[in-house]
Amino acid sequence: MMWIRFLFFTATLSVSFFVLARGTYQAPEDFLRDTFGDEIPQPQVVWLTGELKIKAEKLLDHRYPSLRVRYWAQGKRSAWILKEVGKDLPITTGVVVHNGRIERIKVLTFRESRGWEVRYPFFTDQFKDAALSGDYQLDHHIDNISGATLSVRALIKQARLALLLHQHIGNHSVPPQKTSP
Numbered sequence: 001m002m003w004i005r006f007l008f009f010t011a012t013l014s015v016s017f018f019v020l021a022r023g024t025y026q027a028p029e030d031f032l033r034d035t036f037g038d039e040i041p042q043p044q045v046v047w048l049t050g051e052l053k054i055k056a057e058k059l060l061d062h063r064y065p066s067l068r069v070r071y072w073a074q075g076k077r078s079a080w081i082l083k084e085v086g087k088d089l090p091i092t093t094g095v096v097v098h099n100g101r102i103e104r105i106k107v108l109t110f111r112e113s114r115g116w117e118v119r120y121p122f123f124t125d126q127f128k129d130a131a132l133s134g135d136y137q138l139d140h141h142i143d144n145i146s147g148a149t150l151s152v153r154a155l156i157k158q159a160r161l162a163l164l165l166h167q168h169i170g171n172h173s174v175p176p177q178k179t180s181p
Contacts, residue, residue: 024109025119028081031094031108032072035079041072046165059136059160060084069165077103078169080162084154086112091154095162102130105159115151124155132163 032040045068048056056064065083072079077098083090089111096103105127107119117123123145130140138160144152 022111022113022116026094026106026108028092028094028108031081031106032079035077035094035096036072036074041074043070043072044169045070046169052164052168055136055164056161059164060157064161071165071169073169076100078162078166080158080165081108082158082161084158084161086115086151086154088112091118091151091158093155093158095159097162097166100131100163100166102127102159102163104128105155107155110151112151115145115148117145117148118151118155123152127155127159130159130163132160132167136160136164138163 026034029040046052047068048064049067053064069080069082077096080095080097081092082095083092085091091107091111092109094106094108096105105124107124110116110119123143126140126142127138130138130142133139138156142152142156
């Protein structure tokens with residue numbers, strides 16, 4: 001009888017833990033407000049056609065599910081709210097690019113049963129100041145999280161796509177890398 005209670009308790013705890021990992025951590029409007037303040041720019045659209053479509057498909061290893069991507073821009077800064085499938089379900093992420101480098105990345109909605117650790121700053125802070133290299137890879141190494149490999153890959157793809165699209169809209173200046181003393 002004691003073992004049955006223990007198993008029931010363990011199963012209940014496990015299920016509630018995974019249910020709590022899923023969810024919306026920040027609404028897109030709040031992400032944009034955090035990025036631009038109360039003066040959120042009007043949304044704009046970039047069309048995925050021609051060469052841009054080919055590059056985006058190469059970055060993602062699949063076709064983007066839409067022909068257009070909405071973004072918000074102010075000066076050399078742009079914000080992108082993108083979705084990419086982790087294992088089975090889309091992860092919604094906000095990416096801010098400034099002068100061709102990632103300023104911040106934030107998981108807005110996570111729907112998978114595992115890999116939710118990608119939402120924490122210990123992981124997302126790795127993307128700060130990353131840019132695209134000549135072969136459309138990130139110029140920063142991003143450490144994986146054991147058990148969250150597909151979620152990590154999804155965020156890397158979103159970061160690369162946001163940087164590519166930022167370049168495309170003409171906000172592509174990339175300052176030189178900081179050197180260590």
